[in-house]
Amino acid sequence: MPNCTLISNERMHGQYFRAVFDAPEIATDATPGQFVHIRIDNRLDQMLRRPFSIHNALDGKLTIVYKVVGKGTQTFSELPAGSVCDILGPCGKGFSAPAGDVIPVAVCGGYGAAATFMLTRQSKNGGVLLLGARNEKDILLTQEYARAGFQVKVATDDGSMGIKGRVTDLFPELLKEYQGKKLFFYGCGPHPMLMALAKLLREKSLDGELSVDHIMCCGVGACFGCVVKVNDHAHPGEWMYARSCADGPVFKLADIYTE
Amino acid sequence: MADLKVDFGKFQLKNPVMTASGTFGYGLEYSQFYDISKLGAIMVKGIRSVPSDGNPTPRVAEVTGGMLNAIGLQGPGVEKFLHDEHYLPGVKKTGATVIVNIWGKTAEEYAEVAARLEAEAKNDITALEINISCPNVKAGGAAFGTDPKLAEQVISAVRNATALPLITKLSPNVTSIAEFARIAEACGSDSVSLINTLSAMAIDIETRRTKLANRTGGLSGPAVKPVAIRMVNEVYKAVKIPIIGKGGICNGADAVEFMIAGATAVAVGTANFVDPYVPLQVIDFINDYCDRHGMKSVSELTGSLLN
Ligand SMILES: Cc1cc2nc3c(=O)[nH]c(=O)nc-3n(C[C@H](O)[C@H](O)[C@H](O)COP(=O)(O)OP(=O)(O)OC[C@H]3O[C@@H](n4cnc5c(N)ncnc54)[C@H](O)[C@@H]3O)c2cc1C
Numbered sequence: 001m002p003n004c005t006l007i008s009n010e011r012m013h014g015q016y017f018r019a020v021f022d023a024p025e026i027a028t029d030a031t032p033g034q035f036v037h038i039r040i041d042n043r044l045d046q047m048l049r050r051p052f053s054i055h056n057a058l059d060g061k062l063t064i065v066y067k068v069v070g071k072g073t074q075t076f077s078e079l080p081a082g083s084v085c086d087i088l089g090p091c092g093k094g095f096s097a098p099a100g101d102v103i104p105v106a107v108c109g110g111y112g113a114a115a116t117f118m119l120t121r122q123s124k125n126g127g128v129l130l131l132g133a134r135n136e137k138d139i140l141l142t143q144e145y146a147r148a149g150f151q152v153k154v155a156t157d158d159g160s161m162g163i164k165g166r167v168t169d170l171f172p173e174l175l176k177e178y179q180g181k182k183l184f185f186y187g188c189g190p191h192p193m194l195m196a197l198a199k200l201l202r203e204k205s206l207d208g209e210l211s212v213d214h215i216m217c218c219g220v221g222a223c224f225g226c227v228v229k230v231n232d233h234a235h236p237g238e239w240m241y242a243r244s245c246a247d248g249p250v251f252k253l254a255d256i257y258t259e
Numbered sequence: 260m261a262d263l264k265v266d267f268g269k270f271q272l273k274n275p276v277m278t279a280s281g282t283f284g285y286g287l288e289y290s291q292f293y294d295i296s297k298l299g300a301i302m303v304k305g306i307r308s309v310p311s312d313g314n315p316t317p318r319v320a321e322v323t324g325g326m327l328n329a330i331g332l333q334g335p336g337v338e339k340f341l342h343d344e345h346y347l348p349g350v351k352k353t354g355a356t357v358i359v360n361i362w363g364k365t366a367e368e369y370a371e372v373a374a375r376l377e378a379e380a381k382n383d384i385t386a387l388e389i390n391i392s393c394p395n396v397k398a399g400g401a402a403f404g405t406d407p408k409l410a411e412q413v414i415s416a417v418r419n420a421t422a423l424p425l426i427t428k429l430s431p432n433v434t435s436i437a438e439f440a441r442i443a444e445a446c447g448s449d450s451v452s453l454i455n456t457l458s459a460m461a462i463d464i465e466t467r468r469t470k471l472a473n474r475t476g477g478l479s480g481p482a483v484k485p486v487a488i489r490m491v492n493e494v495y496k497a498v499k500i501p502i503i504g505k506g507g508i509c510n511g512a513d514a515v516e517f518m519i520a521g522a523t524a525v526a527v528g529t530a531n532f533v534d535p536y537v538p539l540q541v542i543d544f545i546n547d548y549c550d551r552h553g554m555k556s557v558s559e560l561t562g563s564l565l566n
């Protein structure tokens with residue numbers, strides 16, 4: 001469990017920050033969709049670790065892209081370069097690499113776009129990012145994806161960027177453009193978005209993997225604090241709880257339970 | 260190098276540092292970090308007769324000095340625990356000393372689980388910890404640990420069902436924890452462990468909803484330690500059977516404090532989530548402490564409070 005030195009920790013825009021750690025042990029093993037569990041501080045009101053997707057892992061460096069939403073992420077954003085954090089990882093099950101001639105389509109909400117970025121390195125056929133958010137302030141990483149060879153399509157609730165609507169509203173255009181191509185979907189975002197995505201993919205007989213975002217505690221499968229409902233294949237139609245940190249955070253579409 | 264072995268009468272442990280039930284999974288989750296056979300024992304997550312889903316989510320919330328949980332004893336059930344590689348068979352391969360935490364919805368169920376564990380795995384299990392103190396399940400947990408008659412029924416039923424050493428895990432959510440310790444001793448429990456979590460609640464003021472789906476949960480972590488120390492000392496004065504102290508242990512000094520108050524051994528809980536290596540650090544600290552204070556054996560620490 002390495003102590004990692006923060007190389008840089010800069011505001012991207014608004015409430016979004018990018019942190020880069022010197023973390024050779026973690027960076028070597030990481031696959032897209034896995035996360036790290038960071039002990040940001042040892043303050044008594046923020047003892048527990050916070051989970052963050054591995055945005056990038058290259059040349060011994062670990063990059064996290066995060067949004068300040070509460071006290072832990074606030075403290076994180078105030079850490080100066082040179083700070084040392086205790087980081088567990090890489091944790092959890094990540095996405096499977098795009099196989100053969102499929103075109104990977106990342107479908108993300110907000111900071112969910114951090115989790116799918118490393119797929120751009122694995123894909124031999126380019127890919128697509130569909131990114132949804134409330135408004136343009138919550139749109140991030142589009143240039144990075146574009147530079148990595150992914151086509152980027154954006155939807156915002158208020159229409160301040162891209163089309164006005166939900167990320168799933170980008171599907172008609174996508175499916176028309178990529179007609180006859182083999183697409184495989186990689187979803188990451190808030191729970192309601194993932195549910196809508198799962199339903200849509202099933203409706204259209206498309207396949208993919210979804211990364212869930214649930215409050216965590218231990219991050220290693222020991223506490224059962226982070227469970228999500230997955231299909232209980234032994235009892236069709238019924239659900240069971242799976243640990244999002246150890247059995248996930250990435251689940252196959254077939255496992256995702258939708259009410 | 261002090262002698263770290265501790266004696267519970269019916270069983271001995273290589274050192275007094277365990278990991279608390281529910282905070283260390285079934286052991287394998289943490290064997291990726293270090294050799295878990297170095298621990299005095301691991302106390303696995305609660306097991307009952309059948310699999311159980313546990314409570315709805317969110318199940319955990321951070322609070323100052325600790326956390327609330329209302330996991331609701333999710334678990335695989337005794338059958339899978341005994342035979343699936345993720346549980347007992349896998350853990351035993353690491354060489355770890357295993358104490359199994361058990362629960363049920365009736366006294367009969369507790370007894371049934373105990374009997375099965377003994378019948379099928381008595382050589383793999385060092386002791387059973389009877390959980391009569393989970394605040395997060397209605398039947399089975401809190402009810403048995405806060406009603407003297409029910410506590411007596413459960414402990415006696417388990418005692419009659421097995422010859423395995425028994426540890427009764429006491430609830431702090433009572434007026435007199437010493438009374439329950441005496442009941443455990445009288446019913447043939449070989450040890451008591453305390454404390455389980457304190458019944459608690461936290462509210463999100465923006466949404467005006469409780470942070471846990473279960474509304475209430477159990478408070479654990481450093482915030483509870485002074486309460487736990489007081490209770491261990493009270494129980495130490497009330498019974499002769501050895502005590503396993505827990506509640507908020509974050510480092511070696513915390514553990515030594517529990518032993519001075521009367522604990523024969525200790526268990527690390529919530530602190531595992533913060534730093535998986537805490538139990539090993541505690542072992543080293545206790546050893547150094549004994550050397551520094553001229554104690555040849557860690558047992559000299561137990562109940563060494565001077566006033
Ligand atoms: C597998 C995984 C990967 C993640 N990756 C990223 C990432 O790449 N970038 C990023 O910015 N965030 C990510 N998150 C979310 C991040 O962990 C939370 O935003 C963070 O823990 C909040 O901490 P805080 O102390 O600032 O918030 P708190 O003060 O604890 O809470 C503030 C608010 O955030 C909510 N919250 C707390 N934890 C989570 C959570 N896990 N998910 C959603 N909401 C939460 C609380 O309910 C509350 O409403 C990820 C979460 C998971 C489970």
Ligand SMILES: Cc1cc2nc3c(=O)[nH]c(=O)nc-3n(C[C@H](O)[C@H](O)[C@H](O)COP(=O)(O)O)c2cc1C
Nearest residue numbers: 279280281305328390454455479480506507528529
């Ligand atoms: C997430 C979590 C799950 C727990 N599950 C159990 C359990 O299954 N059985 C049990 O007897 N105690 C359980 N406990 C209680 C702990 O074993 C321990 O008694 C308590 O947390 C106090 O110790 P601590 O402050 O060091 O965590 C749980 C505690 C936590 C935090």
Ligand code: FES
Nearest residue numbers: 217219223224245
């Ligand atoms: S966070 Fe503890 S099991 Fe997932």
